[in-house]
Amino acid sequence: MKRIECGDLVPGCTFKAQAETEADVLHMESDHVRHAHGLEVTPQFLERARSRVKDVETQEKK
Template sequence: MKAFACGDVVPGCEARWVCSTEDEILARVGAHASSAHGLTEISPELVGAVRGSIVAA
């Protein structure tokens, strides 16, 4: 299992996910980034920050 807390990348955001795979987390975080943070593009730097903050759950 993998876990990610959005607040590790976007201070103040309380969203968290625990998923089976890193790819599943990335898909959910992408949808969240659009709906909660208004992002229309996900930069490679943001993907890298998210990947770097994913931990084993």
């Protein structure tokens, strides 16, 4: 799983997105910043966002 925390990009925001692929989390983050912060998603922003995407362990361990 991939995960991004919006607070890494927009200080103070607690939004987190998690998805199977980097493309999906970046898409979710882009939608979020557009709607929640009224920001334009620039290539520079996407580049910063991509550098903040983390790998996370899938929760279900049996």
